[in-house]
Amino acid sequence: MRNPRNIGRPLAIGAPAPWIDIPVRPSRMIHFFDPSNPRMAVKVPDIAKKVDIILANLEDAIQLQNKEAAREGLCKIARETDFGQTQFWSRVNSLDSPWFLDDMLRIVAEAGDKLDVVMIPKVEGPWDIHYVDQLLAQLEAKHQLVRPILVHAILETAQGVANVEEIALASPRMQGMSLGPADLAASRRMKTTRVGGGHPGYLVREDPKEDENAPRATAQQDLWHYTLARMVDACAATGILPFYGPFGDISDSLACEDQFRNAFLMGCVGAWSLHPNQIEIARRVFSPPPDEVAWAQKVIAEMGDGSGTVMIDGKMQDDATVKQCKVMVELATLIAGRDPEMAKAYGL
Numbered sequence: 001m002r003n004p005r006n007i008g009r010p011l012a013i014g015a016p017a018p019w020i021d022i023p024v025r026p027s028r029m030i031h032f033f034d035p036s037n038p039r040m041a042v043k044v045p046d047i048a049k050k051v052d053i054i055l056a057n058l059e060d061a062i063q064l065q066n067k068e069a070a071r072e073g074l075c076k077i078a079r080e081t082d083f084g085q086t087q088f089w090s091r092v093n094s095l096d097s098p099w100f101l102d103d104m105l106r107i108v109a110e111a112g113d114k115l116d117v118v119m120i121p122k123v124e125g126p127w128d129i130h131y132v133d134q135l136l137a138q139l140e141a142k143h144q145l146v147r148p149i150l151v152h153a154i155l156e157t158a159q160g161v162a163n164v165e166e167i168a169l170a171s172p173r174m175q176g177m178s179l180g181p182a183d184l185a186a187s188r189r190m191k192t193t194r195v196g197g198g199h200p201g202y203l204v205r206e207d208p209k210e211d212e213n214a215p216r217a218t219a220q221q222d223l224w225h226y227t228l229a230r231m232v233d234a235c236a237a238t239g240i241l242p243f244y245g246p247f248g249d250i251s252d253s254l255a256c257e258d259q260f261r262n263a264f265l266m267g268c269v270g271a272w273s274l275h276p277n278q279i280e281i282a283r284r285v286f287s288p289p290p291d292e293v294a295w296a297q298k299v300i301a302e303m304g305d306g307s308g309t310v311m312i313d314g315k316m317q318d319d320a321t322v323k324q325c326k327v328m329v330e331l332a333t334l335i336a337g338r339d340p341e342m343a344k345a346y347g348l
C-alpha cells in the first residue's frame with residue numbers, strides 16, 4: 001500500500017504532480033480511428049470537431065504490418081492537428097505485446113503534450129497500472145511534460161473483472177474504464193461471436209400454461225449487466241469515469257442505441273464509436289434528455305434548501321431526489337458548454 005502522503009506526489013523526479021480529481025469534460029463518445037490509414041487520417045481534423053474524444057487506435061483492428069505505420073501516423077496527426085476542446089487519446093497495444101514499449105516511448109516523446117489519456121487494453125490487475133504509472137512518470141520527466149497523462153483501463157479479461165476495484169484504485173492517474181465485451185467474452189469462454197450487444201439465446205421464458213401447446217413468451221436478457229454494474233460501482237466509488245465499449249453491429253443502430261442507453265442509465269458517461277453513424281447515437285443517448293433536465297430543474301427549484309418533502313405532479317421529492325436531479329442538471333450544464341445545439345435544447 002502506498003503511503004497516503006505520497007499520492008499527490010510524482011513518481012519520478014521532474015514529472016508533473018498527479019491530479020487529485022479527474023478533470024471532468026463531456027465524454028459522450030470515444031471515436032476510434034486507424035492512424036495507419038491515410039484516408040482516415042485526413043478526416044481527423046473534421047471528425048475531431050464533432051466528437052468529445054478522438055482516439056488513435058494502435059491495438060486490435062490494426063494489421064500487424066501496419067503497427068509501426070499506425071504509431072508514426074499518430075505522431076504526425078498529433079503534431080499537425082489542433083484538437084481544440086476535444087480530448088485526444090490513444091489505445092496502445094497490450095502490455096504483453098511486442099509493441100507496447102515502443103508505443104509508449106514514441107507517442108509520449110512525440111505527442112505527450114497533446115495526449116490526454118492512454119487507454120490500456122487487457123488490464124488484469126493493479127500491477128499493470130502500477131507499471132504504466134511509473135513508466136509514464138519517467139517519460140513525462142524525460143520529455144519535460146507539464147501535464148500528467150491519464151490512464152484508462154479496458155475491462156476485458158476475467159481476471160480484470162475479478163480485480164476491478166483494485167484496478168480503479170491503482171493510481172491517481174486512473175481516469176476511467178471501458179467494458180471490452182469482445183475480449184471479455186473470449187477470456188471467459190462465453191459462447192458468443194459478437195462485439196457487445198445481446199444474444200437471442202440468453203433469455204427467460206414464461207412458465208408453462210395449462211394448455212401445454214400455448215406459446216410461452218420469452219424476454220432476452222442483458223449479458224453485460226453484471227459486469228457493467230460492477231464496473232460502474234468500482235468507478236463511482238473511486239471518482240473515475242465508466243464507459244460502455246464497442247458495439248460491433250454497425251448496421252443495427254437501434255440495438256446500439258439500446259445498449260448505449262442501458263449504460264447511460266446505469267451511470268456510464270459515454271461509449272465507443274467505431275463508425276461515424278455511432279457518433280450521433282452516442283451524442284443523443286449520453287446527453288440527458290431535455291424534458292428530464294427541465295423536470296430536474298423544477299424539482300431543485302421547488303425543493304429550496306433540499307430538506308423536507310414536497311409533492312410535484314403526485315411524485316414525492318426529498319433530499320435524495322434533489323441529489324439525482326443535480327446529477328442530471330450538472331451533466332446538462334457540462335454538455336451545454338460544448339454543444340450549442342444541446343445548450344439550446346436545455347435552455348442553458
Ligand code: GLV
Nearest residue numbers: 156180181182183
Ligand atoms: C474491445 O476491445 C473489446 O474487446 O470488446
Ligand code: MG
Nearest residue numbers: 060156180183
Ligand atoms: Mg479488446
